[in-house]
Amino acid sequence: MLLLATMLAETLRKIVSDFSQDGATSAQVDSQIAAALKDVSAERIQATIQHLVGFGTRLTLSGQDPASIQAGRGIGAAREWIESEFERYSKQCGGCLEVKTDSFTEPPADRIPKPTVITNLYAVLKGTDPENAKRIVLVTGHYDSRNSDVLDANGDAPGANDDGSGTAVSLECARVLSQHKFPATIIFLTVAGEEQGLNGSKHFAEKAKQQGWNIEAVINNDIVGGDRNPYQDTSVVRVFSEGIPAAATDTQLPVIRNLGGENDSPSREVARYIAEVGRTYNTGIHPLLIFRLDRFLRGGDHYSFNQQGFAAVRFTEYREDFNHQHQNVRTENGVEYGDLPKFVNFDYVSHVARLNLATLASLASAPAPPANVHIVTKNLENDTTLTWDPSPGGGASAHEVVWRATISPDWEHAERVGNVNHTTLKISKDNVIFAVRAVDDEGHRSLPVVPTPQR
Numbered sequence: 001m002l003l004l005a006t007m008l009a010e011t012l013r014k015i016v017s018d019f020s021q022d023g024a025t026s027a028q029v030d031s032q033i034a035a036a037l038k039d040v041s042a043e044r045i046q047a048t049i050q051h052l053v054g055f056g057t058r059l060t061l062s063g064q065d066p067a068s069i070q071a072g073r074g075i076g077a078a079r080e081w082i083e084s085e086f087e088r089y090s091k092q093c094g095g096c097l098e099v100k101t102d103s104f105t106e107p108p109a110d111r112i113p114k115p116t117v118i119t120n121l122y123a124v125l126k127g128t129d130p131e132n133a134k135r136i137v138l139v140t141g142h143y144d145s146r147n148s149d150v151l152d153a154n155g156d157a158p159g160a161n162d163d164g165s166g167t168a169v170s171l172e173c174a175r176v177l178s179q180h181k182f183p184a185t186i187i188f189l190t191v192a193g194e195e196q197g198l199n200g201s202k203h204f205a206e207k208a209k210q211q212g213w214n215i216e217a218v219i220n221n222d223i224v225g226g227d228r229n230p231y232q233d234t235s236v237v238r239v240f241s242e243g244i245p246a247a248a249t250d251t252q253l254p255v256i257r258n259l260g261g262e263n264d265s266p267s268r269e270v271a272r273y274i275a276e277v278g279r280t281y282n283t284g285i286h287p288l289l290i291f292r293l294d295r296f297l298r299g300g301d302h303y304s305f306n307q308q309g310f311a312a313v314r315f316t317e318y319r320e321d322f323n324h325q326h327q328n329v330r331t332e333n334g335v336e337y338g339d340l341p342k343f344v345n346f347d348y349v350s351h352v353a354r355l356n357l358a359t360l361a362s363l364a365s366a367p368a369p370p371a372n373v374h375i376v377t378k379n380l381e382n383d384t385t386l387t388w389d390p391s392p393g394g395g396a397s398a399h400e401v402v403w404r405a406t407i408s409p410d411w412e413h414a415e416r417v418g419n420v421n422h423t424t425l426k427i428s429k430d431n432v433i434f435a436v437r438a439v440d441d442e443g444h445r446s447l448p449v450v451p452t453p454q455r
């Protein structure tokens with residue numbers, strides 16, 4: 001009797017815990033990814049953030065002339081140091097990283113009084129499979145900072161949380177993942193110009209679009225420091241994703257409108273993928289999906305990628321303290337202002353870095369998503385037939401159809417359909433939202449693709 005009661009209680013607990021995870025699916029744990037997660041270091045992240053703060057200010061308009069760089073103050077010195085960090089990680093993996101700069105002169109604008117050189121820095125961990133190496137997953141943070149006056153090039157702007165934390169996530173992911181190999185390519189990016197108008201990310205995303213880069217997912221980490229305020233929830237990081245894509249064309253918009261597609265942008269599928277990664281790996285943090293582009297009155301670099309048609313999401317701590325962002329360092333009436341390292345929770349940043357790392361590694365290990373995914377709408381019928389082209393680049397050994405109720409936020413069901421290119425399910429397409437993803441022998445899953453109707 002006691003045993004039965006214990007079993008019942010156990011079952012109930014499981015039901016409750018499964019339910020509280022929102023979403024039914026978790027993936028198979030990859031031992032390489034689980035091992036890499038253990039190498040993420042809160043101490044390394046702390047050292048990176050403190051080093052960045054040590055440049056005094058990283059305002060995009062601050063010094064980048066040789067004297068400033070020599071003196072170790074300003075964005076130029078920060079830029080040189082980040083580049084040297086990427087180079088150092090690359091040495092540790094036998095030159096596996098290609099360290100690159102994307103430099104341009106931004107003409108005068110609202111927040112740019114005179115022509116200003118802006119430099120993005122990035123490291124490329126090229127995929128090991130020639131076909132899959134063309135697929136890219138990308139993590140980014142902005143290394144520029146600001147204080148109360150967005151034009152103050154001389155005053156201190158420590159930017160420990162905004163966005164030393166996001167820069168540290170990009171660097172830490174590069175340091176750890178460069179010790180591993182993946183079939184697809186991973187790019188670790190740090191951009192400048194964010195505070196002046198997303199200039200760096202805009203330039204980078206436009207270049208990627210013009211050159212036809214196949215970027216499958218972008219994770220932008222901006223303010224992931226877990227500010228030590230009493231309302232902070234250190235178990236949660238917010239994941240913002242756009243609804244109707246910024247880049248949706250005039251022919252796509254009516255389809256989205258007619259079919260209830262407003263909740264299935266590619267960015268939102270990335271967010272759901274992150275939720276699944278969060279259920280699969282022990283990262284120390286739970287992604288809280290926010291179905292919204294960004295917070296009120298704020299923007300970020302993921303939007304630059306969204307505008308060019310790339311799937312991109314933003315990670316931000318659960319509860320921000322606006323006294324600790326965009327503020328001159330000072331104390332007024334006993335209130336401390338300024339973006340200082342002492343307000344940053346380095347363990348929290350390391351958990352966010354783990355969630356980033358597990359997502360990047362999962363996507364870079366997975367086969368490409370299936371192409372040309374369609375839902376057949378030739379006849380009025382209650383069954384659903386889905387068709388697709390095999391995942392390009394090989395690697396997929398099966399496909400899975402996932403679906404959910406139209407009112408549900410995350411995938412609720414998954415059915416494996418083998419290595420085929422079509423399937424018919426006894427479920428009405430009128431009542432649920434479907435997607436198809438590719439799976440390999442080790443259980444790595446691609447991003448799911450929502451079908452478009454085909455007569």
Ligand SMILES: [Zn+2]
Binds near residue numbers: 142162163194222223
């Ligand atoms: Zn920021």
